[in-house]
Amino acid sequence: MVADLLSALPRFADSILVTLELTAGGAALALVVAFAFGLLARSPRRGVRFVSRTFVELFRGTSLYVQLFWLFFVLPQLGWRLEPLACGIVALGLNYGAYGSEVVRGGINAVPLPQWEATVALNMSRWQRMRLVVLPQAWPNMIPPFGNLLVQLLKGSALASLITITDLTFQAEQLRSRTGDTALSFGIVLVVYFAIAYLLTLLMNLLELRAKARVGQAPALREALRLRRPPADAAATRTGAAA
Amino acid sequence: MSWDWGYALDSLPLLLDGFRVTVFATVLGTVVAAVLGLVLAVLRRAAPRWVALPVRAAAEFVRSTPLLVQLLMVYFLVPQLSPLTLGVLVLGIHYATYMAEVYRAGIDGVPAGQWEACRALSLPPVRTWRAVILPQAVRNVLPALGNYVISMFKETPFLAAITVGVMMFEAQRFGSNHFRYIEPFTLAGLFFLAASYPTSVLLRKLEIRLGH
Numbered sequence: 001m002v003a004d005l006l007s008a009l010p011r012f013a014d015s016i017l018v019t020l021e022l023t024a025g026g027a028a029l030a031l032v033v034a035f036a037f038g039l040l041a042r043s044p045r046r047g048v049r050f051v052s053r054t055f056v057e058l059f060r061g062t063s064l065y066v067q068l069f070w071l072f073f074v075l076p077q078l079g080w081r082l083e084p085l086a087c088g089i090v091a092l093g094l095n096y097g098a099y100g101s102e103v104v105r106g107g108i109n110a111v112p113l114p115q116w117e118a119t120v121a122l123n124m125s126r127w128q129r130m131r132l133v134v135l136p137q138a139w140p141n142m143i144p145p146f147g148n149l150l151v152q153l154l155k156g157s158a159l160a161s162l163i164t165i166t167d168l169t170f171q172a173e174q175l176r177s178r179t180g181d182t183a184l185s186f187g188i189v190l191v192v193y194f195a196i197a198y199l200l201t202l203l204m205n206l207l208e209l210r211a212k213a214r215v216g217q218a219p220a221l222r223e224a225l226r227l228r229r230p231p232a233d234a235a236a237t238r239t240g241a242a243a
Numbered sequence: 244m245s246w247d248w249g250y251a252l253d254s255l256p257l258l259l260d261g262f263r264v265t266v267f268a269t270v271l272g273t274v275v276a277a278v279l280g281l282v283l284a285v286l287r288r289a290a291p292r293w294v295a296l297p298v299r300a301a302a303e304f305v306r307s308t309p310l311l312v313q314l315l316m317v318y319f320l321v322p323q324l325s326p327l328t329l330g331v332l333v334l335g336i337h338y339a340t341y342m343a344e345v346y347r348a349g350i351d352g353v354p355a356g357q358w359e360a361c362r363a364l365s366l367p368p369v370r371t372w373r374a375v376i377l378p379q380a381v382r383n384v385l386p387a388l389g390n391y392v393i394s395m396f397k398e399t400p401f402l403a404a405i406t407v408g409v410m411m412f413e414a415q416r417f418g419s420n421h422f423r424y425i426e427p428f429t430l431a432g433l434f435f436l437a438a439s440y441p442t443s444v445l446l447r448k449l450e451i452r453l454g455h
Binding site: 057058061062063064065066067069070073074077078151154155156157158159161162169172173176182183186187189190193194197198 | 309310312319397400415424431
């Protein structure tokens, strides 16, 4: 049985790669969609807001499973044939992008009003306002919910095994049919998913720390990762010496 | 290729059967998840270290791994139980781990004064939890729990992968029998939308009523 497992290792590695491709591709598309529809939802024009709202509610209200199968089975019958991997990435990206647009909208709304007023006082254009003032402050707040959505996206990528993509879940079934040991093969795959989810969470935590440091809301990364703490009364001795 | 209303109407009875199974699975799954989630949350707070930590580790593991893989594993490991039973149990356990986090937030949100008052009145632990803490904690987090119920409803199609007759299972079967997928899948999607959108609007109203 160990020989079976070892011989399955290269295929296993390939399937981990496919899962990571799905996750990364889906996440990239979701980020773009989230920002696009999150910003559109704030438009002053009612028609634009209505379109954005409809899209978001459509993709949040229907199941990822339905969307994925619709893209895989229905699109070819309408004339557009999409690669299975592309189907997976598009479905994941659109679905989680819709959830992400709510996060983006909430994050931008959370930037304090005085900041907006200051940009008006300084005569900044809409683009300058977003890029230089609002988004850098909104971004650190958006990262934790985005991190949660990323882990959910990773779990959602398991669905892709149902439309003939050879990802990790597909590999679990293959392993099971080869070794006959259900618990071991599925157990290994579950542990790998858990490990990837844990790493993604760590990555997002690091990203949040860096984003907060760039806006001055947290100590700089170098300070936060420092092993040796600076002496506790460093500031006091400085002010003490001045006095 | 245009929409065929006759074909769509033909698929409707099967889809409605599937919808019934879907709702059934969601309701049972919610019961399992709500009860087990509460147990997990209380255990985490009130149980001794050697019980609470392994339970928390196991819950974290179940929460971070895909539902589909868990479903498939249980389906192959336990052939004695019917797929619907297995599906409801796995769905329930998976969502119990999410709901445990929600309950935890609710319990943490109960003011410290409540705990102190229970101490002052010498209330035994069971009485404290049952009569004072839990009613306040659960009331605070009802909207979040409701959101997870809607999520569960939208994840019931996963049960189709273990041959439970949910709506997507029927839609797939009907579509593959007649080689035409547009109508059954679109109708299934609209059913999901029709069920989940009004529910989430109602939940939002409940949230506003509760003062959030």
